[in-house]
Amino acid sequence: MTEMIRKSLRDSKTARWAALGIVSLTMFCGxxxxxxxxPLKPMLESQLGWTSTDYGTFTSAYGWFxxxxxxxxxxxxxxxxxxxxxxxxxxxxxxxxxxxLKYYAISTTFPEGATILGLKMQVAxxxxxxxxxxxxxxxxxxxxxxxxxxxxKGYELALAMxxxxxxxxxxxxxxxxxxxxxxxxxxxxxxxxxxxxxxxTIGFLSYFGxxxxxxxxxxxxxxxxxxxxxxxxxxxxxxxxxxKGFWLIAILCVLFYSAVFPFIKYAADLMVNKYGLEPEVAxxxxxxLPLGTLFLTPLFGGIYDKMGKGATMMIIGSAMxxxxxxxxxxxxxxxxxxxxxxxxxxxxxxxxxPSAMWPxxxxxxxxxxxxxxxxxxxxxxxxxxxxxPFLIGRVLDKYCISGEKVVDGVTIRSYDYTIPMLIFTSxxxxxxxxxLMLKREDRIKGYGLELPNIKKxx
Numbered sequence: 001m002t003e004m005i006r007k008s009l010r011d012s013k014t015a016r017w018a019a020l021g022i023v024s025l026t027m028f029c030g031x032x033x034x035x036x037x038x039p040l041k042p043m044l045e046s047q048l049g050w051t052s053t054d055y056g057t058f059t060s061a062y063g064w065f066x067x068x069x070x071x072x073x074x075x076x077x078x079x080x081x082x083x084x085x086x087x088x089x090x091x092x093x094x095x096x097x098x099x100x101l102k103y104y105a106i107s108t109t110f111p112e113g114a115t116i117l118g119l120k121m122q123v124a125x126x127x128x129x130x131x132x133x134x135x136x137x138x139x140x141x142x143x144x145x146x147x148x149x150x151x152x153k154g155y156e157l158a159l160a161m162x163x164x165x166x167x168x169x170x171x172x173x174x175x176x177x178x179x180x181x182x183x184x185x186x187x188x189x190x191x192x193x194x195x196x197x198x199x200x201t202i203g204f205l206s207y208f209g210x211x212x213x214x215x216x217x218x219x220x221x222x223x224x225x226x227x228x229x230x231x232x233x234x235x236x237x238x239x240x241x242x243x244k245g246f247w248l249i250a251i252l253c254v255l256f257y258s259a260v261f262p263f264i265k266y267a268a269d270l271m272v273n274k275y276g277l278e279p280e281v282a283x284x285x286x287x288x289l290p291l292g293t294l295f296l297t298p299l300f301g302g303i304y305d306k307m308g309k310g311a312t313m314m315i316i317g318s319a320m321x322x323x324x325x326x327x328x329x330x331x332x333x334x335x336x337x338x339x340x341x342x343x344x345x346x347x348x349x350x351x352x353x354p355s356a357m358w359p360x361x362x363x364x365x366x367x368x369x370x371x372x373x374x375x376x377x378x379x380x381x382x383x384x385x386x387x388x389p390f391l392i393g394r395v396l397d398k399y400c401i402s403g404e405k406v407v408d409g410v411t412i413r414s415y416d417y418t419i420p421m422l423i424f425t426s427x428x429x430x431x432x433x434x435x436l437m438l439k440r441e442d443r444i445k446g447y448g449l450e451l452p453n454i455k456k457x458x
Contacts (some may be wrong), residue, residue, distance in 0.1 A: 009217040016151040020160055022210040023144045024167040026092055029203030030137040031171030033099050033196035034062070039179045039268040039283035041188050052415070054123045056393015059265045061127035062134040063386025066087075066379060075139035076375020077237075080368065085211045086382035087371075091139035092204040098133030099197045102126050133150075138382065142374040147210075149362050149370055151217070157453045158310075162301025165354055167212040168296070169290035175270065176287035179295050180280050232433070236369045240376065245364045245447055249357060250377045250440040252314065252431055257354050258384030259427035263415050264289065265389050266420065267343075270328075273402075273415045275336040281424045285340050292347025300355035304453060309438035310356035311449040317352030318435045320345060321428030329421035356449075363447045388427075392420045 009015050037044070037058070050058075066072045073259050103127035116124035144164060152160040179192035240246055252362040267286035271277045278284070302311050327333060330400040365373040402416040442449040 009213075009220045010155075014274070015213065015217075016155065016160075019151050019210060019213050020148065020164060021144035022042045022206055022382060023088070023147055023208050023211070024164045026088075026140060026203040027137075027144055027164065027168045028035075028171040029196070029199040030140060031096055031168040032175050033095070033133065033171075033193075033200055034137060035172050035175035035264060036179050036192050036196050038286075039176055039279070040183065040189060040192070040267050041266070041269045042279045042282075042412065043180070043183060047189055048122065050120075050123065052396040052413070054120065054393075055079055056390045056396075057119065058123055058130060059262070059393070060125045060388075060390035061131045062389075063382035064131040065128075066133050066138055066252070066382040066384055070374045071135045072138050072142070072379040072382060073372075075135070076142055076372040076378075079139070079143055079146060079371035079375070083235070084143050084150070085214055088140060088143040088147070088203075089207055089211065091136045091143060092200075092207050094136030095133050095140065096136075096200050097205050098129045098131070098136055099193070099200050101127075101129030103190060103197050103430055105129055105195040106193055109189070134382070138378050139375075142371060142378055145215075145358060145374050146371050149367060153362065153367070154455045155304055156299035156302070157362070158304040158355060159298055161358050162298040162299075162351075162355045165358075166294045166297045168207045169293040169350075171290075173287045173290040174263070174292070176264070176283040176290070180283060181322070182336045184280065208307055237372060237376075240369055240373050243364060245438070245441050246361075246373060246377075246446060248434055248441055249361060249364065250380045252318070252353075252434045252438060253357060253377050253383045254384040255427050255431040255434060256318060256321070256357075257381050258388045259325060259431065261349055261385055262388040262392060262426050263325070263346075266392055266417075270417045270421075271339065274417050275339050276334075281454060283398070285336065285343055287341065288343050289347040289350065292443045293351045296348060296351035297355045300351050301359070303304060304356050304359060306452055306454060308449075308451045308453075310360050311435070311442050313352045313356040315432065315435040315439060316362075317349040317356075318354070321431060322425055324349065325421050325428055327427040329418050330427060333416055359453055360447070360449050363449060365389040389425075392423065395419055395423070431442060 041050075041052075041055050044055060045052075075087065075091065102125075105122050108122070110121040118376060119127070132356055145161070148160050148164060149157065158163050162209075163221040169344040175196075178195075182192045183189050185191075264286060267289075268279070269280040272279055273287055275285075300313060304313065327342055328339070361373060361377070362370060396415050396417075400416045401413050402409050403414040405414050439449070441447075
């Protein structure tokens, strides 16, 4: 066994970081497309006649198939049974397929009054495309996470996960900052989607490079890889489900991300309605959030690798959510400078929690079960990513209309975001409670969440 490990390709720093770079590119393209519509909400209302409920329905569609058809659970089981190569390639292809349908829906003019299942045809088709895309990117996410564990366990695991998240956040940054300028330059609201569709195709093709590297890795660890990939059994699902630490991680994940990613979907509109910014620049302030995580997530991941304190980091990040969203909800604080400071602080919170949360899962769950474990966590998370945007859209339309304004000759509604921000604050409160419970469970079970990731013998 010692001789086999010594000859493993993952012992090469160049090889494991190159593998990380390739799969990070795929996720970068996916995250850019995932949030590309966020800054376009005012344009969707003024040019395509969408309402906040239409937009909330569309954004919630991300999780439809993952949640109701259990596609994430199935994807995790497939990942543990057939490995990262085919699963990753298939999920990247699904992203391209869903993105193509979404682009078709937004770029096409449909007959007035045409509906599908009670939704405007354009909204319905865009939502279905986004739902298909959601299956692809979420399964890609768990695949990439398992890839990182495969290459970096015993090495710079949290740093590697942090860097992958950082690269993905660059995609989010581009999604928040670029769509309105692109749409105005080309004179089409669908043009940003086309740019992202092209990038997704590039990301899909780049994955073939990783497949070649993964084959070489498996060749250097033939017996070990075979044992890892073939030992998973369906009964392992019940073992995962009976693990209290796993459930605390999963619940913390859905609560924390429900307070962040749905907020990003509405952040540009918040900047327009509360802080009086023009749509052309409203996405720039929210774009600072992923910009901050670009540097801080790897930094915090490196700290976790070397010093530990993962559970503590999750507690601090959750507590920050309460303060940040609570201040966002105060109506009289309407300075865009103050909003900028809060977004930067939210970026710090978004760096703290994921940099500690994702590398903590392999301390709780055996490696052969990681694909399924991550898929269940992502599935639970998708309930929040599906339900919260829809909830916010309905709340805005029912309780938060504050007036009307004319944009490009079209009358659209203005909104008061106080209630939505209080909803996000409540998720922060619940996340803090669960993070405290997780630290207590770690003391009882000895998972090692407060211990460093890097092994002294590595």
